Amino acid sequence: MKYLSLLFAATVAAPAVAQEVPKPFTISGSVALVSDYRFRGVSQSDNAMAAQGGITLTHQSGLYVGSWASNLAGWGQFGGANMELDLIGGYKRSFGPWAVDVGLTWYMYPAGADNTDFAEPYIKVSRQIGPVSLLAGVAYAPRQEALGNFSATPYSRGQKQDNTYVWGDASTGIPGTPLTAKAHIGYSWGNPGLGPNGTSVAPTGEYLDYLVGVDATFLSRLTLGVAYLGTDISKREAAYLLPNFSRTKDGSSIASGKAVVSIGLAF
Numbered sequence: 001m002k003y004l005s006l007l008f009a010a011t012v013a014a015p016a017v018a019q020e021v022p023k024p025f026t027i028s029g030s031v032a033l034v035s036d037y038r039f040r041g042v043s044q045s046d047n048a049m050a051a052q053g054g055i056t057l058t059h060q061s062g063l064y065v066g067s068w069a070s071n072l073a074g075w076g077q078f079g080g081a082n083m084e085l086d087l088i089g090g091y092k093r094s095f096g097p098w099a100v101d102v103g104l105t106w107y108m109y110p111a112g113a114d115n116t117d118f119a120e121p122y123i124k125v126s127r128q129i130g131p132v133s134l135l136a137g138v139a140y141a142p143r144q145e146a147l148g149n150f151s152a153t154p155y156s157r158g159q160k161q162d163n164t165y166v167w168g169d170a171s172t173g174i175p176g177t178p179l180t181a182k183a184h185i186g187y188s189w190g191n192p193g194l195g196p197n198g199t200s201v202a203p204t205g206e207y208l209d210y211l212v213g214v215d216a217t218f219l220s221r222l223t224l225g226v227a228y229l230g231t232d233i234s235k236r237e238a239a240y241l242l243p244n245f246s247r248t249k250d251g252s253s254i255a256s257g258k259a260v261v262s263i264g265l266a267f
Helices: 002-018 235-241
Strands: 025-034 050-059 063-071 083-095 098-108 118-129 132-144 161-173 179-190 206-218 222-231 258-266
Touching: none
Parallel strands: none
Antiparallel strands: 025 050, 025 258, 050 063, 063 083, 083 098, 098 118, 118 132, 132 161, 161 179, 179 206, 206 222, 222 258
């Protein structure tokens, strides 16, 4: 929580800092509370609330760098450490109605083991068609120890595997209201099983995740959201991952469908 406190303090101060940033640069960011932190449909916070925040510095050329953080379930739970800190860098450029975004996310877990950190390059293509915003993306994490299957028999320290994730997003404003309807579908495939500290980006090898929801935005900055999301991972498929792949309080699934509520403030 110390890291989140520092991040929150930096975010609150950012509007004043933004005024001092040279003209070719802009700063943007947000802070949020969510009733459950889901990464590609799977809870990283033990089906509990999470505090999150991020900040991005963008150059007028399209280059950008940023960071984002969230608390996690903690040691012994799916998610491994107590905090996730992502470092992000990339380049975004428009080609007519299309926008192409190419970059890399470095997933870090402070106070966790070094072999839980991993890098994931991505490419996203988006465009506006009438009132509808569409986006398609591919993220490929090359062979790394954090993606290895440490639950395999025999146990293999230093094993390295890769992972691929493809997804699509769509959103549209509802005329005459502050509401935006949104939907997401993603598909992940990689090495099945649990990696270091019980983490995994493809716990059953391959699975589908989905989301449908509505956001309400007020004063251009405050957003209240509700979404129903989950995966197609069945209890039978996840059985060999237990007890890591379940909620600590009652053993319930951390990948089944669930309504998630959020409140966020952007700047």
